[in-house]
Amino acid sequence: MNKRVLVKFSGEALAGEEGYGIDTKILDYIAEEIKELVDNDVEVGIVIGGGNIIRGVSAAADGIIKRTSGDYMGMLGTVINGIAMQEALEHKGLNARLQTAIKMEQIAEPFIVRKAARHLEKNRVVIFSAGTGNPYFTTDTAATLRATEIGASLLIKATKVDGIYDKDPMKFDDAVKLDTISYDQALEDHIKVMDDTAIALAKDNKLPIVVANMNEKGNLLKIINGDTSKCSIVK
């Protein structure tokens, strides 16, 4: 049986130097990294965040927009990113399918786990967007949920950092990268790279979470092949 993984990218990762919107050069880079996995018989699911477009908490910060509405706006942002990612994957010659947790059938398939599994078996990359479909959740939690539902052996959170550190590496020169960390420790430390709801769900389902640097070319495939030198694992 082929390996099946779920890779989570933050919306911010797509923004590039502008800090907002979608940088197609970054999309193209991500698509190349994903192609490498598919070419090596890895079945790939993707969850993308929406932070480059809007976040519910920020949208609702001054009280004019309700939090629930802000969250729906955020979920729609992830669909915009999902459409872009589907295009970038197809541009690389991959087969890709976008599914949404909120129905919008002119744009994408609704999320149906059996359909997603079938796509994955046929080496199509499946992008899960609109988060969990519910306000008050994050796309990290959506990634953990979808990874569990599709039976992924690994959830890779592709970030701008090399892994989880004992203290903030941006502030402290002597920060040390932790190779592995238990779910309980991650929850106790409230690690910044992943929210507690996502970690608790991963713990319940014994889903290992890898935190890795997406800008390290070839890192995703290396990790899947067992080279975990450039990442941290929560398990």
Ligand code: UDP
């Ligand atoms: N969101 C939500 N429910 C979900 C997933 C996401 O309400 O299940 C909303 C929430 O407002 C969030 C926004 O969508 O701020 C964008 O997602 P997220 O902040 O997780 O994106 P990322 O930080 O990964 O770019």
